Amino acid sequence: MSSIVSTVVNRIEIQAQQKLKELLRACFVNLDEAARAPERRVAWCTSVGPCEILTALGFDVYFPENHGALLGARKLSQHLIPRAVGVGYCAESCSYMTSDIGATLAHASPLREVYGIDGPPKPDVLVYSTNQCREVQDWMSWYGRRDGAPVLGVCPPAHLGEVTRAHIEFVRGQLRHLIEELERRFGLRMDDRRLEEVVDRSSRASALWRQVLDTAQARPSPLTFFDGVIHMAPVILMRGSTAAIDYYVTLLAELEARVRDGVAAVPDERFRVYWEGMPIWPKLRELSTKFFDLATVVAASTYCNSWAFEEYDGGDPLLWMAKTSTEIFINRDEDTKEAFLEEMFRRFSIDGVIFHNARTCPNNTNSRFGMPQRIRERLGLPALVIDGDLSDARFFSAAQTLTNIEAFVEQLEEQAR
Amino acid sequence: MTGPLYLGIDVGSSATKCVVLAEDGTLLGHHVTPSGFDYGESADRALSCALFEAEAERDAIAYCVSTGYGRERIALADRRVTEITCHARGAREWYPGVRHIIDIGGQDTKVIRLSEEGKMADYRMNAKCAAGTGTFLESIALKLGITLAELDELALRSREKAVVNSYCTVFAGTEVIERIKEGQPPAEIAMGLFRSIATRVSEMMAVRNGAVGATGGVVAHCRAMVRALEEVMETEVLLPPLPQHAGAYGAALMAIESCRAHRS
Numbered sequence: 001m002s003s004i005v006s007t008v009v010n011r012i013e014i015q016a017q018q019k020l021k022e023l024l025r026a027c028f029v030n031l032d033e034a035a036r037a038p039e040r041r042v043a044w045c046t047s048v049g050p051c052e053i054l055t056a057l058g059f060d061v062y063f064p065e066n067h068g069a070l071l072g073a074r075k076l077s078q079h080l081i082p083r084a085v086g087v088g089y090c091a092e093s094c095s096y097m098t099s100d101i102g103a104t105l106a107h108a109s110p111l112r113e114v115y116g117i118d119g120p121p122k123p124d125v126l127v128y129s130t131n132q133c134r135e136v137q138d139w140m141s142w143y144g145r146r147d148g149a150p151v152l153g154v155c156p157p158a159h160l161g162e163v164t165r166a167h168i169e170f171v172r173g174q175l176r177h178l179i180e181e182l183e184r185r186f187g188l189r190m191d192d193r194r195l196e197e198v199v200d201r202s203s204r205a206s207a208l209w210r211q212v213l214d215t216a217q218a219r220p221s222p223l224t225f226f227d228g229v230i231h232m233a234p235v236i237l238m239r240g241s242t243a244a245i246d247y248y249v250t251l252l253a254e255l256e257a258r259v260r261d262g263v264a265a266v267p268d269e270r271f272r273v274y275w276e277g278m279p280i281w282p283k284l285r286e287l288s289t290k291f292f293d294l295a296t297v298v299a300a301s302t303y304c305n306s307w308a309f310e311e312y313d314g315g316d317p318l319l320w321m322a323k324t325s326t327e328i329f330i331n332r333d334e335d336t337k338e339a340f341l342e343e344m345f346r347r348f349s350i351d352g353v354i355f356h357n358a359r360t361c362p363n364n365t366n367s368r369f370g371m372p373q374r375i376r377e378r379l380g381l382p383a384l385v386i387d388g389d390l391s392d393a394r395f396f397s398a399a400q401t402l403t404n405i406e407a408f409v410e411q412l413e414e415q416a417r
Numbered sequence: 418m419t420g421p422l423y424l425g426i427d428v429g430s431s432a433t434k435c436v437v438l439a440e441d442g443t444l445l446g447h448h449v450t451p452s453g454f455d456y457g458e459s460a461d462r463a464l465s466c467a468l469f470e471a472e473a474e475r476d477a478i479a480y481c482v483s484t485g486y487g488r489e490r491i492a493l494a495d496r497r498v499t500e501i502t503c504h505a506r507g508a509r510e511w512y513p514g515v516r517h518i519i520d521i522g523g524q525d526t527k528v529i530r531l532s533e534e535g536k537m538a539d540y541r542m543n544a545k546c547a548a549g550t551g552t553f554l555e556s557i558a559l560k561l562g563i564t565l566a567e568l569d570e571l572a573l574r575s576r577e578k579a580v581v582n583s584y585c586t587v588f589a590g591t592e593v594i595e596r597i598k599e600g601q602p603p604a605e606i607a608m609g610l611f612r613s614i615a616t617r618v619s620e621m622m623a624v625r626n627g628a629v630g631a632t633g634g635v636v637a638h639c640r641a642m643v644r645a646l647e648e649v650m651e652t653e654v655l656l657p658p659l660p661q662h663a664g665a666y667g668a669a670l671m672a673i674e675s676c677r678a679h680r681s
Contacts (some may be wrong), residue, residue, distance in 0.1 A: 376539060380678045399486055400525060404542055407501035413537045414502070 011292060013264060014227060014308065015249040019324040020234070023247060027237055028115040034060035041186065042121045044143065046136040047236050048306065048328055049129040050154055050321055052202050053179055055240040056195040057188050062121050063237055064139065067111070068096025070280030071103055074110045081392060094135040095360040095391035101142055108230070126180065128153040131331045133363040144153030153183055156326045161333045161405040164325055171322035198240040200253045203312035203320070208248035210308035215255040216299045217348055217402030220264030221253045224290040225275045225298035227265060235307045271412045272349055275301040277356030278364050282393035283401075290402050294409045300348040302329055302341070302365075330364055338365060338374065345381060352382040352412050359387065359395040383417065384408040421479035422471065425668025426464065427500060428456045428487030432634055433521030434465065434665040435463035437471045438673060440479075442510075446471030447662050454489035463494075469623065480676040482668040483645040486524070496675055501663045505529045505537045507667030508630040511657040516626045519618055520656075520663065521635040521642065523551040526614075528622040531609050541621040548584035549617030550633045556586050557593060557610055565638060572641035575608035578648065584617050612644035621649050632663035 013250060034040040043059035045051045051061045069078045076096055080102030085091045087099050087105065103109050109119035126140035126149055137153055143152035154174045157167050179190050212231065215222050221230075231251060234244040257263075273291070275298045291298055310326040325331075329340055345353070353375060355367035362368065372383040386404055389395035420439060427434040429452060436646040437446040448466035450631040452459045460483075473559065483494035491497075501518075508518040509531060525542055526549045532538040532585040543549050558568045579601065583589040589610065596617045614635075629652055635662050646654045657663060 254655075382539070399540060400544075403486070403499050403501070407499040407540065407542075410499055410502045411537050411540070415538075 009157060009268075012263065012417070013249070014223070014254060016075075016247070016254050017230070019247060019250060020231065023231060023238070023243055024354050025115050026243075028111060031060055031062050031121045032115075034115035035290060041124040044123040044126040044127045044140065046132065046183065048132055048330075049127055049136075049304040050246055051127075052191075052198045052240050052317070053175065053182070054127060057179075057182055057186075057190060057310045059125070060121070064120065065096050066099055066233070067092075067103070067120055068100045068391055069279075069281050069401060070110050070114070072096075072393075073284065075112065075282045076103070076108070077282065077391040078190060078394050081106065081108055090158065092360055093325055094133070094139070095389055097135050097139040099391050100139070102198075104143075104146075108203050111223075122207045123147055123149045125149055125185070126151045127178070127278070130155045130158070131325050131327055131328055133330075133361075135363075150185055152178055153191070154325070156322075156331060157230055158331055159333050160326070160331060163323070167326055168319065168322045171326050172316075172318045175318045175321055189306045191315075192209065196314075199317035199320055200242045200262065201242060201245060204237060204246060205235050205241075206309040207242035207247060207309060207393055208252055209309050210305070212248055212252050212255060213304055213308060214347075215259055216297075218259040219272070219349065220266065220269040221272070222258035222263055222265055222301045224249045224265045224288070224291070225279075225304065226284055226291075227299065228304035229279050229284070231330070232304050232307060233305070239307075239385055262310070264297060266292055268295045269297050269356045270294075271296040271409060272299040273297070273302065273350045274341070274345060274348065274350045275356065276353060276359050276366055277303065277388040279303060280356060280388040280396060282357075282390055283388070283396055283398065286398060286402065287405075290405055295405065296409050296412075298354075299350065300344055302344070302366075306330065306342070322351065334366075334371065338340060338371060342374070347377065350381065351416075352384070352408060354408070355383060357385050359388050359389045360392060360397045369410070382408065382411055418517065421565070421676075422468075422473055422477045423540065423669050423672040424464065424467075424478055424481040424493075425503070425665040425672060426481065426483045426485075426491055426494065426669060426671070427503065427664035428452060428460055428483065428485040428489075429500070429522055429524070429634070429664070430486050432661065433459040433487070434662045435460070435467040436659075436665040436669040437467045438666075438669040439584050440673060442670065442673065444666075445473065446639040447659060447665070449484070449661055452487065457639050458489040459541075460487070460491050460493075462588065465576070480672040482672040482675065484664050484668045494575045496671070497667060498671055501527055501529060501540050501542070501669065502537060503667035504632055505531060505540075506670055507663035507665075508632055508657065509535045509665070510670055511663075512628075512630045512655055515546045515628055515630040515655065516625045517549075517629040518624070518663075519629055519631050519633075519636075519646065521549070521551060521614065521618070521631070521633040522632060523555075526550050526618055526621070526633075528618060528624070530622060539622070543617075543621070545671045549614050549621075550587065551633070553586050553589065553614060554610060554635065554639070559589055562592050568610070569639040569641045571604050572607035572611050572639075575602075575606075575641075579603050579605035579609040579612070581606070581609035581613045584613060589613060608641060609646065611639065612642045612649055612675040614642065614643040615649035618646065624650055624652065628655050630657060630663065632657060634661045650675035667679065
């Protein structure tokens with residue numbers, strides 16, 4: 001996410017971007033300092049993991065998925081993945097995981113070039129939630145074995161239709177146990193009031209992020225999916241901080257002004273497309289340019305909405321954490337996902353849907369069980385499936401994919417006639 | 418021929434095709450030539466030969482639409498359209514009632530579904546893989562030391578419904594060697610290769626509603642491909658007059674339409 005600031009074509013620059021660069025640099029420099037200071041502790045956490053607990057206990061939190069995306073965006077993954085394959089990780093398993101492990105084995109990290117720090121901070125503890133996939137557990141475990149750090153996690157029930165009170169209580173119990181384990185292992189004591197404050201800040205940043213994304217309901221849209229994947233960094237990396245809230249207040253004001261003034265992210269916007277699935281980090285520039293040239297805006301996505309949680313209204317913070325982390329899209333069954341998508345298509349006035357079939361991310365790929373066909377038939381909405389990957393550029397054919405996208409827009413043109 | 422001419426140039430991965438039409442859609446000339454290293458040069462060659470057949474000069478060209486992977490390289494083009502849309506347009510002209518078009522090219526394969534009004538309703542392209550494309554056949558023919566035409570001729574002698582299970586070009590090559598070792602008749606092995614492509618194509622989209630139209634270089638040159646498609650898809654496969662030129666023909670038809678639209 002962070003590196004994309006410098007790699008994506010952004011024809012009409014969002015002014016807040018400069019502030020974002022400064023925020024991200026401060027975030028990573030702080031993590032580097034934390035890793036060097038004996039009295040401070042660094043926790044690694046998965047992107048929709050229980051980071052609020054870690055922050056409230058005083059850990060500095062690092063999110064390794066960001067590094068996986070960064071390696072992809074910098075087109076480094078394909079050179080690093082073979083290192084991970086060499087130590088037994090399948091080349092078709094999560095390319096965030098394999099490129100990150102490969103980078104560690106090769107002592108190579110773009111964090112040096114981007115933020116001037118040596119690389120990812122060494123973990124004191126690694127915490128995951130399998131609400132997104134099991135790979136994160138294996139990923140954290142590799143570092144746990146290597147660094148001798150404890151690996152702790154939460155395993156919510158998966159592929160849920162209705163999320164029941166029993167599901168949430170089950171996850172809340174795991175979160176309680178996680179707190180107890182962290183307290184015991186590190187001699188800490190959770191301050192409940194502090195946890196409430198962190199959760200409240202997390203929720204406020206998330207609510208603002210949703211409002212930011214919702215500005216794309218305007219026609220013309222003031223931002224695209226390709227802007228979204230840049231500006232979502234604070235809601236992941238700085239969740240629970242006032243910095244994230246302040247950033248989204250600034251960004252939202254700028255985008256609302258764009259809407260008022262009719263400033264289009266894609267001039268002469270003709271069609272509005274939905275992106276379902278992971279970004280293709282190594283090819284964001286090509287894709288962004290292609291859609292721009294086709295006067296087609298990718299107005300909304302499931303991916304960027306993954307961190308738009310429901311608001312915390314006081315009460316038990318663990319209940320909110322359990323509920324929001326269990327209810328996320330990726331953790332739901334096909335029917336629930338389809339209903340969510342249908343609502344998104346309606347809210348954002350979508351003309352067509354692009355499904356990214358990410359080779360190494362089956363869990364965040366929704367084109368493998370007939371969903372595009374059902375959407376075509378039930379909603380009459382054109383749907384295109386493109387093959388690629390989140391980080392490994394070797395699974396992407398530029399000529400085929402760009403032709404596919406161009407033909408898709410020709411199909412939209414023909415249907416609009 | 419001196420009237421306004423309408424061109425369609427399809428620069429594919431293997432071959433470049435050119436079609437010249439008169440304003441009323443009459444086919445005046447066409448040509449196909451290998452794409453080679455220089456797309457501009459191959460397009461120029463195809464155009465010169467098609468114009469020669471049309472007994473026409475370049476200054477009579479009113480409008481040109483380019484298509485195919487090399488479409489951006491054609492300086493002469495007034496408009497560039499993807500091969501998916503152009504194949505759909507060309508095949509629709511030849512077969513107004515057909516709802517599905519299968520195009521098997523050198524590098525990619527497309528299945529296109531048309532709506533009742535003839536609009537492109539849906540389409541699929543193969544993934545980043547040679548499976549189900551002309552490259553699959555060319556590669557294995559090369560391995561067997563025969564030409565594609567010989568492979569086709571051999572397959573047409575097949576009497577059984579032999580199958581090569583692998584879609585992957587590399588694994589299919591290995592499977593062919595296994596079959597040879599087992600003593601399976603060459604004709605059955607050859608037909609199995611065409612069936613492998615047909616099976617791959619049949620997976621790309623459920624084909625319903627009657628006959629399908631087939632286009633592209635593979636069906637143009639290999640009758641065994643048409644037979645395999647008919648057997649696997651259990652439907653009639655219609656072959657247009659110029660299957661390999663369907664994209665260029667569609668592009669030329671779109672050139673006429675675009676020119677009219679500009680005038681009005």
